[in-house]
Amino acid sequence: MAQIIPKNLVSVESNWQKELATAFTDPESLLHYLKLDPRQFSEDVAARKLFPMRVPRHFASLMHQQDRHDPLLLQVFPRAAEFDKVAGFTHDPLSEQHNTTPGLLHKYRSRVLLIVRGGCAVNCRYCFRRHFPYADNSPSRAQWDDALTKIAADETINEVILSGGDPLMAKDLALADLASKIADIASVKRLRIHTRLPVVLPHRVDTGLLSWLEALPLQRVMVLHINHVHEISPALVNAVSALKKIGVTVLNQAVLLRGINDSVDTQVALSEGLFDAGILPYYLHLLDKVAGAAHFEVSTGEAKRIVREMLLQLPGFLVPKLVREVAGEGSKSPIDLHCTAD
Numbered sequence: 001m002a003q004i005i006p007k008n009l010v011s012v013e014s015n016w017q018k019e020l021a022t023a024f025t026d027p028e029s030l031l032h033y034l035k036l037d038p039r040q041f042s043e044d045v046a047a048r049k050l051f052p053m054r055v056p057r058h059f060a061s062l063m064h065q066q067d068r069h070d071p072l073l074l075q076v077f078p079r080a081a082e083f084d085k086v087a088g089f090t091h092d093p094l095s096e097q098h099n100t101t102p103g104l105l106h107k108y109r110s111r112v113l114l115i116v117r118g119g120c121a122v123n124c125r126y127c128f129r130r131h132f133p134y135a136d137n138s139p140s141r142a143q144w145d146d147a148l149t150k151i152a153a154d155e156t157i158n159e160v161i162l163s164g165g166d167p168l169m170a171k172d173l174a175l176a177d178l179a180s181k182i183a184d185i186a187s188v189k190r191l192r193i194h195t196r197l198p199v200v201l202p203h204r205v206d207t208g209l210l211s212w213l214e215a216l217p218l219q220r221v222m223v224l225h226i227n228h229v230h231e232i233s234p235a236l237v238n239a240v241s242a243l244k245k246i247g248v249t250v251l252n253q254a255v256l257l258r259g260i261n262d263s264v265d266t267q268v269a270l271s272e273g274l275f276d277a278g279i280l281p282y283y284l285h286l287l288d289k290v291a292g293a294a295h296f297e298v299s300t301g302e303a304k305r306i307v308r309e310m311l312l313q314l315p316g317f318l319v320p321k322l323v324r325e326v327a328g329e330g331s332k333s334p335i336d337l338h339c340t341a342d
């Protein structure tokens, strides 16, 4: 077995977990922190019972005080509109809840997705997993072994994606152990981590994480999730530069969200800000049609218009691929920018 678990890992103090424990979970206290009048939100807070509110202090510190339309606040604050029932918006838009091996999603040919951990550090209101039954999908150790056996038995799989929830909610010791077992599978050459933690709590990228990632004998890719340039803080820039120093490729995926990042200027600023931080734009997702998130939807026509204009203003490598996820398809579905249907 690859010896990648650094000896000092057990003793590394996990400050990020302490920080995580101080996240805002009560809407009123976040409003108080932002100097916003709770009376303006009295209809909204009830939506926390549909999906709990969770906002790390670092993320809240990037919001503008007294701005009820702050693009970061809008991503995470409960809204009355979440109660609206809108045709076409369902509880399981990607049909993932009938999954056979718990914790393993093998929808695309060369890569599998491992659901390492259910929860996240931040709860994004538009999240397609807001109704996901994580309790049934947080695998036990035996189920891990089962998932790893399945991966090892299929030589077409060359990449394992750690996902969630947020996989970096797991402790480094558990992650290092899992990653070393993945590295032992001969056909796997790449480990990818889909995470929002470095964005909402940059201290997660600590020596514990960096040490096992550096020692891992696989190509390593981290795909962050940043929707707005205000999410790019100096602390995130430091985290990304530490990751790049040990050879991790850092990409970003964003979701196109009404009232948050649905303008050409906002998207251009995001792409420029990402590149300044050493991150390349990868995907811009159309919203998954999950119940409670209809108010975030941007029409496909509007999305195409925005990305066509981005092509005129940015070098090609700073224009993310506009995609939607279609249940049953073998990949993300690229949107044809010049097709005038829908």
Ligand SMILES: *Cc1c(COP(=O)(O)O)cnc(C)c1O
Residues within 6 Å of the ligand: 105, 106, 107, 108, 111, 112, 113, 161, 331, 332
């Ligand atoms: C998005 C996704 C992937 C990764 O797709 P890429 O196009 O390689 O980024 C893999 N598996 C599942 C189930 C996914 O939803």
Ligand code: SF4
Residues within 6 Å of the ligand: 119, 120, 121, 122, 123, 124, 127, 128, 129, 164, 165, 166, 196, 225
């Ligand atoms: S971090 Fe990702 S998985 Fe977690 S709530 Fe936000 S969008 Fe969903």
